[in-house]
Amino acid sequence: MFNEESHLAAPIRWGMVGGGRGSEIGYAHRASAARDRFFALTAGAFDLDAARGREFGRDLGLDPERCxxxxxSLFAQEAQRDDGIQAVSIATPNSTHYAISKAxxxxxxxxICEKPLTFTCAEAQELADLAKARxxxxxxxxxxxxxxxxxQARAMIEQGLLGDIRIVTMQFAHGFHSAPIEEHSPGAKWRMNPAISGPTYVLGDLGTHTYYLMEMLTGLEVDELCCMRQSFIQSRAPLEDNAHxxxxxxxxxxGTLWASSVNAGSMHQQKIRVIGSKASIEWWDExxxxxxxxxxxxxxxxxxxxMPYLLKNDAICSRIGGGHAEGFFEAWANLYHRFAMAIDxxxxxxxxxxxxxxxxxxxxGMNGVRWLEACVESADQGAKWVKF
Structure with a gap:
């Protein structure tokens, strides 16, 4: 069971870039970071509209001078303060991740950056090198x-309960963009704009999540891959709304991975199934x-x-007893808890x-960018097998 008595000597002074008024992801970051009192939101640059961002920060209880x-301005002015921020979360569109992370x-x-980390492997490597140097x-x-x-699944695989891993099937295939909703949805519109989203849509927006789960659960390394992608809503081309x-x-x-936003009628359908020589496991995010x-x-x-029959593992962090549902915010809070431990x-x-x-x-994050580059290379060559 989760130990709510664990704490740091003082909360980490924390800021945000993006995630302003109306942002679901921004709220997810703030609610999850606050859950265990490890982070204290003290400053931010929440909006491209400075006045609106300042008003939003004030409504969150922040000093307007630190919005x-x-x-x-956020990074420069906070650096001059004795109580300036120590960490920042970046919840902005994809095209901005590299520049903001570097700064x-x-x-x-x-x-703490949203995915995909950058547009290119070279940019991701530069950020990794800079983080190591600093x-x-x-x-x-x-x-x-x-x-x-x-x-739990990861621990079972590590302990050999599935035997030799033979097959992994992955999917993240919702149906909310089966019609051209970007015509009236700003959040969808930027995701389907190559200048902002990057070289992919559903692969980078959805598929990277499940691809990372595969890496985390199995530790498997890709040798070759083959990607086929489509734009069923033609105005989205060259970005895909469906890919295999x-x-x-x-x-x-x-293994296989299906990423789609045109799976009409589907809520989420993010699943991963790992098949071994002895047994199989399957997890579904719904x-x-x-x-x-x-x-x-x-x-x-x-x-x-x-439940007590589960394996003992420090990452299997239940916040409430079995039978009570835990969900999205608890999962994010588990990550922010670990981010705080790592920062400390x-x-x-x-x-x-x-x-x-x-x-x-x-x-x-680098592996995800590398995977996206390989998928685009394969798809652009007519679904050719490419070395990873």
């Missing part, structure tokens, strides 16, 4: 990876408190979060702690 017009690291801040945390917000039953990816892993295992476990020759089992370890130069602490780090 800045842009991220450059934050150069300002001596720990960084000895700062650089985390990527793969929010679904905070669900406890995924860590096939994988060959270095171990000889194989039922995140359960893990389906199927051993060959035995009845299927449905494992529930918070960075500040204390506790490398031993950092070596044993799991969280979605900059390498996870």
């Amino acid at each position: 800045y017009a842009d991220y450059q 934050a690291l150069e300002a001596g801040l720990h960084v 000895h700062k945390l650089f985390a990527v917000m793969y929010g679904y990876s905070g669900f406890p039953m995924l860590h 990816v096939m994988f060959k892993f270095k171990t000889g295992a194989v 039922h995140p408190n359960q893990l389906r476990y199927e051993i060959q020759g035995q009845p299927a089992q449905l494992l529930d979060r918070g 370890a960075f500040e204390r130069a506790d490398q031993a702690m950092l070596d044993t602490l799991w969280y979605p780090d900059v390498q996870a």
Whole structure:
């Protein structure tokens, strides 16, 4: 069970770029970071409209003087304060991640960035090198990876309960963009604009989540992949609203991933199934408190979060007893809890702690960018197999 008595000597002074009024993701960051009192929101640059951003920050209870017009002012002016921010979360459109992350690291801040991390592997590598040089945390917000039953699945795979991993099937296929809603939805519109979203839409917006879950659960490394993508709403071209990816892993295992926003009638349909020589497991984000476990020759089992029969693992962090539903905000709070522990370890130069602490780090973000580049390369060559 989660220990609510754990604490830091003082909350981490924390700021945000983006995530202003009406932003669901901005609210998710703030609510999750505040859950365990490890972070204290003290400043931000919330909106491209400076007056609106200042008003929003004031409504959140911040000093209006610490609600800045842009991220450059935020970083520069907070650096002059004895009580300036120590960390920043970046909840802005994809095209801005590289520049804001670089400026934050150069300002001596720990960084938590939305995915995809950057547009190119070269940019991601530059940020990773800078974070290492400045000895700062650089985390990527793969929010679904905070669900406890995924860590149960990871532990089961690590302990060999599935045997040799043979097949992984992944999907994240909702139906909310099966019509051209971007005509009246600003949030959808920028996701379908290559200048802002980057070279992909559903692969970068949806597929990267499930791809990271595959890496986290199995540790498999991709050898080759083949990608086919479509724009069923023609105005979205060259960005895809549907894509299929096939994988060959270095171990000889194989896999598939389906990412789509035109799966009409579907709510989310984010699932990952890992098939081994002895057994299989399957997790579905619409039922995140359960893990389906199927051993060959035995009845299927449905494992529930918070129960004593689960494996003991420090990342399997239930916040309430079994039978009560935990969800999206608890998963994000689990990640922010780990980000805080990592930031504290960075500040204390506790490398031993950092070596044993799991969280979605900059390498996870780099792998996601690398995967997107390979998918685009394959699709642009007519679904050709490409080396990863």
